[in-house]
Each structure stands twice: as structure tokens, then as C-alpha cells.
Amino acid sequence: MKVSIAITDISILLPFADSVSDLWSHMQGNNTLDEKQQVYKINNFTPQKYLGKNGFKYYTQVTRYLISSILPLFERNEEFFDSEKFGIVAGTTHSAVEDWGVLAERVIEGGSEAISPMETFNFSMNIPASTASIRTGAKAFNITLSSGSGAGYDAIGFACDNILLNNAEKVLACGFEVVGDVVIKSLFDYFLQFNMPFGVPVGEGSAVLLLQSSEHLEQTPLGVITAYNTGFISKSTSNKDFIFSEMVQATLNDSSISSKDIDLIISGNVGKNNSESNTILQLSNNNIPISTFKEVLCESFSVSNIIHIVLACLALEGKYITSTLELFKKNNEQASNNSSIKNILITYEGDDGFIFSTIITK
């Protein structure tokens, strides 16, 4: 189904940038990551900068991160929001595990009484999104999607679906992650086993897109989603490439364009030979430049998912860098760069089976 969902604003909070212009500077700087540093955290995070002097004292770190990207965007657009038709959907891969770690420590130390009354609800994974709705007055819905590695993409899909279904007019589609002691401890075996379980260092932060139907826009959109599809590849499936390429083809068909109309492919790949890389290399046939980003921005799970779309919006302004990964080197040497980007194909395949593709147009 062809759709027309406009991206009208963006807000980000990453270890390297808290604005889109800073993000672009970082990308241009060709700042490769230090692979010895397996985790990139947001250092010197000062919640007051984003949340004001009051009102965040009892927020957990995941909530602080999420609200720190939502609030600036909300304040910029407040006049356009109708509370009843405004929803929030937040994707998160690791969700509340850090909060659960804090609560478990309390219980071990002093039992139930050691939990502060203001912490009692933090076991519920939806508290960050609920807090966001309280701060912004979003009343259509507030939902957390914790759909594995593609939770942020799933949030985008949910936002688009519910705009199409008229359950909301404007939706904040978000991703948020905190990589603290619990996530690091949980991943530790994998770090030992694989050195880097994701191929690149792990990061944290939050990112938000403001999505709405492209009819009756108050602002010029940064990009328009014209088709989107998600799917899943089981470990036991023998036809993985077929499933991925079928999803991408369905996305092209939904968008009423062919592969010849694609000016740029932005991939979530980190240099791994898989169904995604096979599909996009075949689709490109050495003609379409391929851009990747995690080698300079980390694997931040749901946040990376949202950043993927942010980078597409930058590319529509002619701001993109082609991938330096060996896997795409030959393709990118032969494909000619184009400063006038109109149609971008975004693709993703997670090791857990989550797959996604979308078309972003000017």
C-alpha cells in the first residue's frame, strides 16, 4: 500500500551529538570508532540541559534519555499538537533492564521497604513513554514496543499504521536505550565470545521523529515515507535471501517505484555478508551508492533504527557519505554519487531475525 507519511521534525541524543547538525559534522569528520572501546556512553549527561531545573529528579536514566530528545522537539512544535490526536510510540530493545537492576539491588539490600515510593512503578516497561505522554499531553496513545533489534523500526511502523487508521494525526516515533551495568553484564559472555557481538561498539541515547500525514502540513517535511514493511527471518529458514528480497520488492511496489528510481541505499549492515547485503548489492548492480553508518555511530539498537531515518532526511539535502565497509567497496567505487537525492531505500536485517525496509522520498 502506498502511503504518504511526512517526517516534519527530528530530535536526537547520542554519545557524539545532540543535534542533527552535530550529527552531520560527526559523520563528515570520518570519525572511526575505537574498537577497543566496546561501549560508547553519553558522557557528562546533564539532564537540566534538556529537562529544565525541575521535574526529572525521580526519572530513571532511560526516562531521562527519552524525554531529553522528546521535550525539545515538543516545545518547537507545541502549537501544532492537538492532545487527543497526538500519540507517542517508543521502541526500545533493552527496555527497562537497567531499572530492574536498580530495583533488584534494593530488594537484595533491604527487601520491599528499601524501594522508594517513587520507584515502585519502574518495573513497568512503559513508564518512560507514559512519562513522555504526561510531559507532553499526548492522549491518543503511549506505547512501548520492545521488538528486539528492530524495536525502533517497529515504532515507526506502528506510528504510520495508526496515522493511516486515523487513531492519531501526529505521532512521535522514538527509540531509546541505556547501556548500563546490567546490559553490559548480560552481554559480557558475548563480548568474550565474539569480541564485539554486533561487529561495532555498542552505544546508547535516544532519537525521535515527528510523523504525520502529508496532507495539510504546517511545515515543509524533511522527508516522506511512501512505503514500509517489516518481517522476520527464522533461523531455520532455508530461503532467507528470498524472504528479504521479497520484502524489499514489496516495498518498491508499494511505493510505485522501481529499483532504477532509487538514488541511494542506506543500510543498517555492519559489513556482514547476509540476506540484506546480498539483496542490496544485487539491486544496486554497482549503480546505486550504498551508505552505512554504524561503523561511525555504534550499534545503538532502537536508537540506530531511528537514526537510520534521520540520515535519510540528511541525504535528501545532499548530505550523505558512502560506506567505507569492504563489503560495499566495489559497488561504491563504480556507483556514481548523486547530490540530487530523491528516493532512498532503507534496509535492515538484525541477527535476531527482524527485517525492515522503507522508502523515503523528497
Add this chain to the structure above:
Amino acid sequence: MTKTRVIVSGFGVVTPYGIGINKFKKGLFNNSPTFSKFKHKYVESCEVQEAALVNEIETDTTESLAIKMALIAVKEAVDNAKKPLLSDSAGVFVGTGVGCIDAIEELFFNNNSLSDFDYRFGVVGNIANAIAQEYGISGQVSTFSTGCSSGNYAIASAMSSIQLGKIDVAICGGVDPRSVIAINCFNRLGGLDKNGIKPFDKNRNGTTIAEGSAFLVLENLENALARNINPIVELINYGFSCDAYNPTVPEPTGEQASLSIKKALEGIDLSQISSIFAHGTGTKLNDAFEAKCLKDVLGKYSSNVPVTALKSLIGHSGGASSAMTVCSAIVCLTENIIYATISTKDIDDNIDLKVVFKNENLNSGYSLINAFAFGGNNAVLLLKKY
């Protein structure tokens, strides 16, 4: 544009009554209580340790109880639906409040790491992924968390995906396992009744923690009829809304929760509502709030329509609770009986609802399934026997 009709072709449960619909049905209509003590070193400090737990499933430290309960309920639902085609035109929609918290609690409280559990992708999405892996599903696979309304959100979203033409078949529902952290939090919050949950009762004083799973197979009607399936129940509509008010306290006017009920009832003659399956958490505030919302929306009908609360029998299973309530409603619709709210003896004077004290015959009509969660997350479903 005519909406695609969506039906339930199969359902399955794991509840404190045990595994499967038959035990669930027997427990509901025999009005059997299920509460026992949650035995765990780190629950001992809680004033209230009563819970409704699933005792039939054994797990060791290499498995997640949440995943196991989900897979068992899904298998029953899929078998019950006479094995629908589950491939690229099928999706998985899981609602959960705390996901595989049992897996990470092993790490916290026992320093055990589950050997078959891949932490890289979080501890929540693994449930839906396990279902998709089991059935080779290659459509949408999503995990919803909106606290205690998660199950209804997952079912409603599955319905939406079918109506948008993205899939033909959905496995959807909810699951939540026992959680040491959650019971400690509820205990600290003062949200547990030491004498057991009594929804809408004058002497209600809180809820009772529970666990379990409940899953449905949804299909578009054409798809089901083409397979010669006799649909059990039709999913008519749903309503979402959010209070945007407080993390734990419902917004006092009930405006938004009422709106979610109104949305679910859009275009329906109120006289045709034959049963209400309440959220009924047994807390002072929530039950009064729910009764007010029902009164505000249904007017004179609110005091005539039978209302029951599943949690009185099997406790509050968090993100699974609304999906379990849907399954209980399906059982009632197929048997034409509505089960009693067993622990409630003396209705609160301020609650003007016809709470069912003993099993009653159920007339044909629409059934409303309420779910109102932490964070003011409201999700209401409307069902009808096909």
C-alpha cells in the same frame, strides 16, 4: 470503505488453573480460587505474599518461563484453529508488561545466566521471536508493552494489521511471568490485598499478583471461511486512549478511559451489550474509576448489563491479563454462561454495576473487554459471538 471482518479461529491459555482451555473453563465455571504463596527468598520481606501461580510448568535455569508459557498457549491456539497457514502472510503480536523478567531475575537474584537466552536483543522481544521461529512466520513480529493493557493493545494491533491488508493471520495475545521485582514493587505501593483481590467490593484493598499466558489466532473472515473454519468469535472494534496524567493514578474524571470505551462501541446500539468483562483490579481507586467510566458511557444500561472480573478468580497477570480476559469471554460466549466474580460479597455503595455473584446465563450480544493500565494506558475491545 468496508472494514475487513476479523474473527478468532483458535485460542489457548496457560493459567493458574493449569494448561489449556478445558481446565480454564472448568475452573471458571466451578468458581475455583487459585491463590497460594509465592515462595522465594526475596519475596519474604513482602507483607503480602499471596499470588496466583502456574504450577504445572517446570523450568530450569536454562529456560524462560515466559517463553515456555507463551509457546504452550500458542500451540493450543494454533491446533484449535486447525493449523492456519503461518508464513509470510502471518504475524506475531505479543503483549507483555515485564517480558522475560524471570530470565534476568535469575541473573540478579541467583547469579545464573540462562544458557539458551540471547541477551543481545533484549529480554522482551525474545518471546515473540520464539513464536515466530517455532512456526516459521515471516510477517510482522512485534512486542507491545503498555503495562496491564498490553494484551488488548497486541490483539487490537493484530486486528489493525489484518484490516490494513498487511497479513491474513495473526497470533496475538499476552504473557507475563511471576516476578520477584514486580511483587516487591506492588507490595511497597500498597497495591496488594492480604486477603485476596475483591473487585468492586466495599472492602476491597488491592490486587493479587498472577502469571500466565493467553493467545488467539485471528484471521480475516474470508480466509477462515475458505479454510472451512467455523469462526468462534468476531472481533468487532477497539478503542485506545491515554490519560497523560500520572504514572500510577487514573485521571479522576475518567474522560480518556471513557473515550476508549466509546471508541470501541462506535456505531453500536448500547442495548445490544450483553456482558462487560471488567479490568477490575480490586484497588480502591481503579474499581471506582472503572465503574464511573462505564456509567458515564453506558448510562442506564450500566446497571443492567452483567459485569464480571476475571482477576477475582485467577489474580492479576499484568500484560497477560486482558488477553486472558478475552479468552474467558470467548469461553462464556461459547457456553452462554458468564462466570461469577467470586470473592466479591458486598458491592461498594458508590459502584452502580450489576456485578455477577454467581454464574448466570449469558444473552447474545456484544461483550466489552476493558483494560486500564499504569501510565493511563486504556485499551478496550468489543467482541461478538460469530
